[in-house]
Amino acid sequence: MNIELLNQAAAFVSLEADLLDHSEYTEWLNLWEESGTYIVPIDPNTTDFANTLNYAHDDATMRRLRVERLTSGESVSTVPAPRTIRSLSRFRLLGDDGQAVTLRCTQILGEFRKDVLKHYTADVTFVLKRAGDSFRIQQKVVRLLNSTDALACIAYIP
Amino acid sequence: MTLQAASQGLTLADLVQQDRVHTSLYTDPALFEQEMDKVFSSTWVWVAHASEIPEAGSYKTTFVGRQPVVVVRDRKQQVHVLLNRCRHRAATVCEGHKGKTNSFVCPYHGWSYSLDGALRGVPSPESYGDLLDKADFPLIKLRVEEYAGMIFATFKDDIEPLVDYLGPAKKWMDLFMKQGGGFPVKVAGEHRFRFPGNWKIQLENTTDAYHFPLVHKSFLSSVDEQTEKMLDFVEGPGLVEDLGNGHSVMVMIPELVDLEANLDAPIPDRFAELAEELRKDYPEDQVRRIVRAVGGSGFNLNLFPNVACSMAFFRVLRPVSVTETEIHHAAIVMDGGPAAANQARLRLHEHFQGPMGFGTPDDAEAWDRVQRGSFAGTNQWIMLNRGLAKEVETPDGRRSDVSAETGMRAAYRQWKKLMTA
Structure with a gap:
């Protein structure tokens, strides 16, 4: 096992989690490859995200628009903004083709807004493209444990 | 149960007026109970689009009001809406959101039903002697009609046909x-x-x-x-x-x-x-x-x-x-x-x-x-x-x-x- 690579990738996705929890969205957008996709599927088994209905299937434009929506104050469901704290663990390298590393981990996320605390548990898979001594996100797939259930609104970026 | 609005001297009919409705329509649990009976169990309720059950054996589970039902297409392509409850001791006979099946089998004692709801078999029937006529215990069926691919069901046999209801x-x-x-x-x-x-x-x-x-x-x-x-x-x-x-x-x-x-x-x-x-x-x-x-x-x-x-x-x-x-x-x-x-x-x-x-x-x-x-x-x-x-x-x-x-x-x-x- 390449512990150094695993640590490097884990540190990168921990940074991504920290940026989202602290609403540092400009820095978050800068972590991405322009062609990267951010996906929150419904179907736990699908890999054909383009031809399937998802909760989110964002290219660069939609990521930027999503951030604008969350920060504009125009959306009644994001005022007040929910606060989130997420914890990543159980990191495993699934692949490395020299260009990109595939990392899977677990994400436990708590969300608090108005008087309600909610929890979402997810499997998250990142495809991280090598960029100098760091990475850029080529793909992030957040598989919510209860994705097939009736959810409440998710007014942040899981 | 007494209506919340009764304390304000209002009857059920008073709660809906030409230009307003009473707040208790959102808040009164007694009204909600009545709605389940008088609205959801008394009129046409949408249950599926035909494309959700495309083939023989395709099913989806849903609700009419609060009552769980299975919407299923049988081998003759006929659509049935069946109460999702075994006629023996009430267990649901189908738990998936949607899928394909040949029959519905109760997980509790193994009573099995065909796609049109008929009771096909019960394990170890001897103990019933001649007390159990399978013809008397099909899954309970709702009335089903379809327009433009939209499938509706109702508990009422005496209300107007769906096409007249849609008008x-x-x-x-x-x-x-x-x-x-x-x-x-x-x-x-x-x-x-x-x-x-x-x-x-x-x-x-x-x-x-x-x-x-x-x-x-x-x-x-x-x-x-x-x-x-x-x-x-x-x-x-x-x-x-x-x-x-x-x-x-x-x-x-x-x-x-x-x-x-x-x-x-x-x-x-x-x-x-x-x-x-x-x-x-x-x-x-x-x-x-x-x-x-x-x-x-x-x-x-x-x-x-x-x-x-x-x-x-x-x-x-x-x-x-x-x-x-x-x-x-x-x-x-x-x-x-x-x-x-x-x-x-x-x-x-x-x-x-x-x-x-x-x-x-x-x-x-x-x-x-x-x-x-x-x-x-x-x-x-x-x-x-x-x-x-x-x-x-x-x-x-x-x-x-x-x-x-x-x-x-x-x-x-x-x-x-x-x-x-």
Whole structure:
């Protein structure tokens, strides 16, 4: 096992989690490859995200628009903004083709807004493209444990 | 149970007036119990689109009111809506959301039923002697009828046929299905979410244009200028029409009522790239027909009590309790249509709908606020008089401007009729 690579990738996705929890969205957008996709599927088994209905299937434009929506104050469901704290663990390298590393981990996320605390548990898979001594996100797939259930609104970026 | 409003000297019939309804319609558990019986168990309730159960043995589980049912297609292609309860000791016989099966077998003692609900076998029947005639214990069947691919069920054998119940709404259903762009429409997944509020708050919303520019400001900020202009309809030439039996239609974008008309109209900028892609495989007239259908229809059709044909998707509500409602937004694609067009439809659906959409969460927040607020001033009224001043009679019912509350008045008139029957 390449512990150094695993640590490097884990540190990168921990940074991504920290940026989202602290609403540092400009820095978050800068972590991405322009062609990267951010996906929150419904179907736990699908890999054909383009031809399937998802909760989110964002290219660069939609990521930027999503951030604008969350920060504009125009959306009644994001005022007040929910606060989130997420914890990543159980990191495993699934692949490395020299260009990109595939990392899977677990994400436990708590969300608090108005008087309600909610929890979402997810499997998250990142495809991280090598960029100098760091990475850029080529793909992030957040598989919510209860994705097939009736959810409440998710007014942040899981 | 006594009605909350009884303490204010009001009877059930008093709770719905021409221009307002009583707040207790959102908050009274006794009223909710009566609704389950007098509304959801007494009229046609939507259960599925035919494309959700395409083959023999295809099924989906859903609810009529609070009662779990299985919608299934048998080997003769006939659709059955069966109560999801074993005739022995009540266990559900089917737990998947949807799938395919040869039979329904109770997990508790193994009673097995065929796709049409007939009891086929019980394990170790000897102990019953001649006390159990299998013909007496099929899964309980609801009456089922279908129009334009939409399947409805009812517990009542003596109410009017579905086509009569739908009445003038039928022509709007036909128009809605034109968004197949020449292909059959097919349900392709759904967004499911719950909000802490009464089901009628969602019912009202389908023909509420008034909220759109305010609640959906962030969505409007996220679309191109042409689309934003198209969705600026509150002071436009649209209309709301009461279609009878609680049904109503809100036309927001009159030029998109008939998706097979005006095929020579310029292709909107946002679909230019898609049209170019489609031209590789389809002749120009078909490209135009498909592209025009991709964005959906220019109207919302509310079918009382639980389903709407809403621009580009089916909006389904399920009452859970007096203060909780589950919503399904079923996406629609063109069955056998071009992948690029169907991808565009899925991405448009994701953009607005669902728990991570740019529209739905703001609707749900507004409805949550309605429910919270309704616990203040329990003797107050929900005002529904917008557009009443300009309402006119039409051959189909009553009509007013696009942001009129005519559709809500229509729904509550039907609610009152059923609840006081």
